[in-house]
Amino acid sequence: xxxxxxxxxxxxxxxxxxxxxxxxxxxxxxxxxxxxxxxxxxxxxxxxxxxxxxxxxxxxxxxxxxxxxxxxxxxxxxxxxxxxxxxxxxxxxxxxxxxxxxxxxxxxxxxxxxxxxxxxxxxxxxxxxxxxxxxxxxxxxxxxxxxxxxxxxxxxxxxxxxxxxxxxxxxxxxxxxxxxxxxxxxxxxxxxxxxxxxxxxxxxxxxxxxxxxxxxxxxxxxxxxxxxxxxxxxxxxxxxxxxxxxxxxxxxxxxxxxxxxxxxxxxxxxxxxxxxxxxxxxxxxxxxxxxxxxxxxxxxxxxxxxxxxxxxxxxxxxxxxxxxxxxxxxxxxxxxxxxx
Amino acid sequence: xxxxxxxxxxxxxxxxxxxxxxxxxxxxxxxxxxxxxxxxxxxxxxxxxxxxxxxxxxxxxxxxxxxxxxxxxxxxxxxxxxxxxxxxxxxxxxxxxxxxxxxxxxxxxxxxxxxxxxxxxxxxxxxxxxxxxxxxxxxxxxxxxxxxxxxxxxxxxxxxxxxxxxxxxxxxxxxxxxxxxxxxxxxxxxxxxxxxxxxxxxxxxxxxxxxxxxxxxxxxxxxxxxxxxxxxxxxxxxxxxxxxxxxxxxxxxxxxxxxxxxxxxxxxxxxxxxxxxxxxxxxxxxxxxxxxxxxxxxxxxxxxxxxxxxxxxxxxxxxxxxxxxxxxxxxxxxxxxxxxxxxxxxxxxxxxxxxxxxxxxxxxxxxxxxxxxxxxxxxxxxxxxxxxxxxxxxxxxxxxxxxxxxxxxxxxxxxxxxxxxxxxxxxxxxxxxxxxxxxxxxxxxxxxxxxxxxxxxxxxxx
Numbered sequence: 001x002x003x004x005x006x007x008x009x010x011x012x013x014x015x016x017x018x019x020x021x022x023x024x025x026x027x028x029x030x031x032x033x034x035x036x037x038x039x040x041x042x043x044x045x046x047x048x049x050x051x052x053x054x055x056x057x058x059x060x061x062x063x064x065x066x067x068x069x070x071x072x073x074x075x076x077x078x079x080x081x082x083x084x085x086x087x088x089x090x091x092x093x094x095x096x097x098x099x100x101x102x103x104x105x106x107x108x109x110x111x112x113x114x115x116x117x118x119x120x121x122x123x124x125x126x127x128x129x130x131x132x133x134x135x136x137x138x139x140x141x142x143x144x145x146x147x148x149x150x151x152x153x154x155x156x157x158x159x160x161x162x163x164x165x166x167x168x169x170x171x172x173x174x175x176x177x178x179x180x181x182x183x184x185x186x187x188x189x190x191x192x193x194x195x196x197x198x199x200x201x202x203x204x205x206x207x208x209x210x211x212x213x214x215x216x217x218x219x220x221x222x223x224x225x226x227x228x229x230x231x232x233x234x235x236x237x238x239x240x241x242x243x244x245x246x247x248x249x250x251x252x253x254x255x256x257x258x259x260x261x262x263x264x265x266x267x268x269x270x271x272x273x274x275x276x277x278x279x280x281x282x283x284x285x286x287x288x289x290x291x292x293x294x295x296x297x298x299x300x301x302x303x304x305x306x307x308x309x310x311x312x313x314x315x316x317x318x319x320x321x322x323x324x325x326x327x328x329x330x331x332x333x334x335x336x337x338x339x340x
Numbered sequence: 341x342x343x344x345x346x347x348x349x350x351x352x353x354x355x356x357x358x359x360x361x362x363x364x365x366x367x368x369x370x371x372x373x374x375x376x377x378x379x380x381x382x383x384x385x386x387x388x389x390x391x392x393x394x395x396x397x398x399x400x401x402x403x404x405x406x407x408x409x410x411x412x413x414x415x416x417x418x419x420x421x422x423x424x425x426x427x428x429x430x431x432x433x434x435x436x437x438x439x440x441x442x443x444x445x446x447x448x449x450x451x452x453x454x455x456x457x458x459x460x461x462x463x464x465x466x467x468x469x470x471x472x473x474x475x476x477x478x479x480x481x482x483x484x485x486x487x488x489x490x491x492x493x494x495x496x497x498x499x500x501x502x503x504x505x506x507x508x509x510x511x512x513x514x515x516x517x518x519x520x521x522x523x524x525x526x527x528x529x530x531x532x533x534x535x536x537x538x539x540x541x542x543x544x545x546x547x548x549x550x551x552x553x554x555x556x557x558x559x560x561x562x563x564x565x566x567x568x569x570x571x572x573x574x575x576x577x578x579x580x581x582x583x584x585x586x587x588x589x590x591x592x593x594x595x596x597x598x599x600x601x602x603x604x605x606x607x608x609x610x611x612x613x614x615x616x617x618x619x620x621x622x623x624x625x626x627x628x629x630x631x632x633x634x635x636x637x638x639x640x641x642x643x644x645x646x647x648x649x650x651x652x653x654x655x656x657x658x659x660x661x662x663x664x665x666x667x668x669x670x671x672x673x674x675x676x677x678x679x680x681x682x683x684x685x686x687x688x689x690x691x692x693x694x695x696x697x698x699x700x701x702x703x704x705x706x707x708x709x710x711x712x713x714x715x716x717x718x719x720x721x722x723x724x725x726x727x728x729x730x731x732x733x734x735x736x737x738x739x740x741x742x743x744x745x746x747x748x749x750x751x752x753x754x755x756x757x758x759x760x761x762x763x764x765x766x767x768x769x770x771x772x773x774x775x776x777x778x779x780x781x782x783x784x785x786x787x788x789x790x791x792x793x794x795x796x797x798x799x800x801x802x
Contacts, residue, residue: 102582110580119548124572130538134545141551164538326583327617329641
């Protein structure tokens with residue numbers, strides 16, 4: 001095994017580090033379980049796993065404050081778990097059950113939680129980008145200092161509406177962090193074959209939006225960059241772009257044969273750069289945790305994930321009447337809307 | 341030789357204008373490109389330039405004159421050495437010839453080219469008016485009614501704002517948002533770049549975030565750039581979220597054919613949007629409905645598609661003078677009662693329906709005319725009840741025939757009132773072609789009053 005390069009100096013407390021380990025592990029185990037349930041036919045349709053990219057959302061959530069919003073695409077399970085949504089509700093939505101966040105009517109790609117300020121879960125590549133800017137528009141209009149994390153991939157970065165949004169977000173100084181989760185493959189097309197530039201974040205420059213590259217396999221680097229971006233937005237300086245270089249170990253979706261890259265490429269990433277292993281090493285090397293401590297965390301996570309799978313299997317399918325509900329609202333949504 | 345300067349047509353739908361100000365006086369020498377006058381159209385105040393050089397011989401229309409028809413002579417230009425008498429002779433000549441001028445020489449004038457020539461201000465003959473008896477009425481254009489609706493709702497709810505192209509400083513491409521910037525400021529009346537997909541998405545996001553946006557499309561033709569956000573994000577999210585996420589937003593703007601603007605600026609989207617569960621769709625005809633429905637739309641917790649019409653913007657109707665006048669969605673308006681046939685229409689289609697009904701009455705055929713007003717929800721009950729009385733139905737709309745609102749109503753009537761029908765329902769629609777530019781072709785591409793009359797005669801076997 002190639003030598004691992006641990007983060008130079010942890011800028012967080014041992015407790016925080018343990019929390020990141022725990023949060024990333026929850027996403028990893030949850031996604032592995034979702035993959036299993038898909039194989040068993042309990043989850044249908046499209047199911048896009050986040051395995052390998054865990055440090056991105058965990059690092060950025062560490063930089064977020066209460067009330068900050070987030071919106072993303074269809075590879076959304078990790079984002080939901082990282083912002084504190086209930087694994088039971090997420091898993092039960094994957095199985096299309098009454099106990100799911102959308103009562104079984106949204107599925108893997110369409111989940112929301114007003115309580116946790118998670119605004120989806122959107123199935124159209126790139127469509128969440130103007131939505132995220134719109135959320136931040138609302139916050140600026142209402143005069144609060146919240147920030148919206150708007151996640152999209154390297155694939156979405158070639159959609160026109162992303163640049164329409166960059167223009168307006170910069171023009172109107174909207175407090176939005178554009179997070180480009182660059183996992184290097186837009187479905188099966190590598191960045192090299194689809195994107196005219198190597199550094200996607202530089203595409204903000206013509207709009208006057210600063211940006212930087214971040215090592216997405218290093219949760220501490222992500223957190224640090226996130227804090228910088230959030231400070232920029234909260235100071236009223238407008239949007240900020242973080243291009244987070246990450247890697248998805250699994251296929252684009254469960255039905256992806258992944259012929260566009262070699263097994264060796266994936267294995268090398270897992271062996272040398274795995275974000276969870278990195279934090280595990282830091283904890284052990286810094287003597288912040290013992291093997292036994294980590295085993296206890298592993299067990300705790302395993303129990304949570306198993307419980308979510310049980311819940312998702314046992315929760316009943318939605319009542320047939322649900323077909324006809326939630327098409328129209330008869331009252332304005334009660335959420336975090338603030339009187340201007 | 342003395343030449344006439346004619347009142348110019350300065351927009352596709354302009355029929356007349358106000359000669360706001362002369363910037364030259366009799367005897368002035370002008371060159372090509374000099375500004376002669378300021379002319380106020382239904383949309384804006386425009387400067388009117390001289391085409392040729394010459395001397396202003398006589399001003400025929402005093403400044404401040406309102407309602408000057410397009411192609412009316414407004415001044416006479418003379419050449420060096422010509423006298424004012426020559427000019428007067430020319431103007432006398434002009435007066436004699438003027439009535440023929442528009443039809444003969446200026447096919448571009450919309451007066452002859454478009455449904456704009458339909459009778460103005462039909463009297464409201466609502467069987468059940470939307471306001472209490474004795475309410476004071478005022479005459480108002482559809483444009484003013486829409487503006488008032490937005491202004492009233494913005495006064496009442498600080499989270500309502502307007503965004504779109506040219507809505508603020510320009511005062512609206514069609515002047516619908518005139519005055520809103522002055523009253524509400526640039527925080528709430530927001531000019532966007534030309535970027536429909538992007539600002540529609542930002543509007544939807546802002547609605548998710550607790551605001552109540554009014555997004556103006558300069559026309560609904562441009563909303564095709566944004567239709568993914570309208571349907572996938574605005575219409576479906578409440579359902580996909582199990583009821584957690586609402587999207588209280590109004591998308592509004594002119595829809596359908598204006599006059600002579602060709603295939604890419606003339607499409608009627610009524611049937612498209614009405615197909616989508618999660619959207620509400622309004623398409624008013626009169627000014628009172630425009631006002632009352634827009635106020636309801638802004639208060640609605642759901643995404644509303646509000647389809648206006650450029651030709652109707654300048655049309656005047658009675659509007660009730662009430663503190664808070666609203667019209668509910670899903671309630672049709674019976675414009676005239678009748679016994680022989682039911683004519684169902686909405687939006688600008690109503691002008692053909694009402695005109696046909698007037699002419700049919702002269703021939704002894706009594707038509708009941710129903711304005712659906714909203715297309716999602718549709719007031720099926722009023723239609724069915726009427727068909728059960730008249731046993732015949734004709735639908736009227738400007739949109740394309742395949743998958744039209746008329747098709748849907750025909751199927752609904754067949755399934756729910758088959759035994760009451762004495763003739764098949766006929767759908768009068770626009771023709772199954774992209775909108776042509778040529779004046780004569782455009783006229784035929786749209787539904788016509790003659791076609792409605794013919795359809796009624798067919799279903800009544802006359």
